[in-house]
Amino acid sequence: MTYNGVETVDRDQLRELQSERLCDIVEYARENVPFYREALAESGLPPGEIDGIEDCSRLPFTTKEDFRTEYPDGLFAVEWDAVKRIHASSGTTGKPKIVSYTDRDLGVWRSVMARSLAAAGVTEGDVVQNAYGYGLFTGGLGFHDGCEELGATVVPVGGGNTARQIELLTDLGSDVLACTPSYCLYLAEEMERRSIDPHELPLSTVVIGAEPFTDPMREEIEAALGVTAVDVYGLSEIIGPGVSIECAAVQEGLHVWEDHFYPEIIDPDTGELLPEGEQGELVLTTLTKEALPVLRYRTGDITSLTREPCACGRTHARMDNVTGRTDDLLIVRGVNVYASQIEAAMLDVSGVAPHYRLDLSREGELDRMNVTAEHHEDYAGDVATLETRILERLEAVLDLTPDAVSVVEPATIDRTETGKVQRVFDHRE
Numbered sequence: 046m047t048y049n050g051v052e053t054v055d056r057d058q059l060r061e062l063q064s065e066r067l068c069d070i071v072e073y074a075r076e077n078v079p080f081y082r083e084a085l086a087e088s089g090l091p092p093g094e095i096d097g098i099e100d101c102s103r104l105p106f107t108t109k110e111d112f113r114t115e116y117p118d119g120l121f122a123v124e125w126d127a128v129k130r131i132h133a134s135s136g137t138t139g140k141p142k143i144v145s146y147t148d149r150d151l152g153v154w155r156s157v158m159a160r161s162l163a164a165a166g167v168t169e170g171d172v173v174q175n176a177y178g179y180g181l182f183t184g185g186l187g188f189h190d191g192c193e194e195l196g197a198t199v200v201p202v203g204g205g206n207t208a209r210q211i212e213l214l215t216d217l218g219s220d221v222l223a224c225t226p227s228y229c230l231y232l233a234e235e236m237e238r239r240s241i242d243p244h245e246l247p248l249s250t251v252v253i254g255a256e257p258f259t260d261p262m263r264e265e266i267e268a269a270l271g272v273t274a275v276d277v278y279g280l281s282e283i284i285g286p287g288v289s290i291e292c293a294a295v296q297e298g299l300h301v302w303e304d305h306f307y308p309e310i311i312d313p314d315t316g317e318l319l320p321e322g323e324q325g326e327l328v329l330t331t332l333t334k335e336a337l338p339v340l341r342y343r344t345g346d347i348t349s350l351t352r353e354p355c356a357c358g359r360t361h362a363r364m365d366n367v368t369g370r371t372d373d374l375l376i377v378r379g380v381n382v383y384a385s386q387i388e389a390a391m392l393d394v395s396g397v398a399p400h401y402r403l404d405l406s407r408e409g410e411l412d413r414m415n416v417t418a419e420h421h422e423d424y425a426g427d428v429a430t431l432e433t434r435i436l437e438r439l440e441a442v443l444d445l446t447p448d449a450v451s452v453v454e455p456a457t458i459d460r461t462e463t464g465k466v467q468r469v470f471d472h473r474e
């Protein structure tokens with residue numbers, strides 16, 4: 046079921062709306078953000094030059110670095126008294142990116158989150174256990190507001206506190222669980238350890254996002270909990286969760302709410318626009334943001350786009366599941382590989398559980414890669430065989446021979462109870 050008529054609007058009408066909004070947001074950013082005034086002038090785009098959505102690719106990019114140099118509020122388009130909320134996203138290094146919202150922005154966020162939850166199959170009467178972290182991270186409050194807007198019952202438990210999570214899931218009979226995929230797996234494991242069978246609970250849907258996961262990982266989650274896992278995507282710089290989501294009805298790509306966020310795919314090396322269907326870096330432009338309008342933001346996330354109609358009836362473009370980021374590319378002895386490719390290849394080997402870590406180091410001039418993975422609880426074979434199978438699979442699929450593969454007992458590798466999981470440990474710097 047759709048939440049808002051705009052989700053199924055005719056594509057010509059959608060384009061018209063996008064064109065109008067793009068022209069307005071470009072002039073708004075020029076007038077109110079000195080950074081954009083300069084960037085637009087440097088790009089040779091005088092006022093009035095942007096005439097429609099087809100001109101979007103003429104605009105200059107905004108990068109993560111721009112958020113850093115303009116820290117904390119250099120990209121804001123409004124005075125502080127109009128800012129009603131702040132969130133932040135912590136990078137791995139340096140200062141966090143500070144993002145701001147006016148009342149109207151918070152309204153847009155609530156409504157795109159409500160739409161997203163409805164697309165995931167959540168309905169008014171559902172109980173949603175929100176295990177995304179509350180605080181500066183956008184996950185907790187983003188989901189919270191969206192649930193309220195939709196009229197669902199929100200259980201604001203936040204991240205971590207696994208014993209409490211399980212107790213609430215059981216006692217309240219939550220219908221929906223919202224959390225990261227890695228935490229979802231951890232909860233499933235802990236339930237098994239406590240002899241609680243998730244299949245006997247009313248839980249039917251998990252809404253997972255905030256970090257990459259592969260299809261085999263999703264299958265593990267669905268089988269362990271007896272649920273449908275729906276992929277939700279977003280980022281603080283654009284709004285938070287609710288930029289795009291899969292429709293539970295079809296689950297072939299994530300609908301990007303194009304009336305508010307305009308997506309493009311570029312070649313990350315040249316910056317050139319790529320045609321529909323090709324994989325590249327996702328670039329997003331906010332069409333309606335007041336406090337923090339962002340033009341052509343280079344997300345670093347790798348995906349592709351399609352505007353083919355979806356059987357669910359929604360007309361908004363769909364992006365592929367994000368399994369990697371441009372800055373996650375590992376170069377190991379000259380071979381380019383993403384952690385997600387290693388994950389997918391390993392999980393193809395039966396008996397391997399979706400808990401692993403990759404350790405990269407350097408010996409003299411040579412890179413070393415050690416892979417550690419757990420075997421499944423019910424794996425009855427010997428560990429050495431599994432290690433060989435993983436090694437062979439990685440060689441065959443990725444052309445990469447790890448220096449060591451260790452298969453360890455279940456529940457050996459550290460779990461992440463709050464925040465985003467880290468699986469790659471690069472000790473080479």
Ligand code: DLL
Pocket residue numbers: 134135177183184253254255256257258276277278279280281282285286287344346366367368370
């Ligand atoms: O992670 C917002 C969010 C919260 C999304 C809850 C979904 C659920 P940031 O902390 O700013 O915001 O991190 C954004 O996380 O650029 C991606 O690299 C990654 N990411 C987010 N969702 C997905 C997803 C939130 N579904 C960054 N699949 C993004 C893969 C994702 N990666």
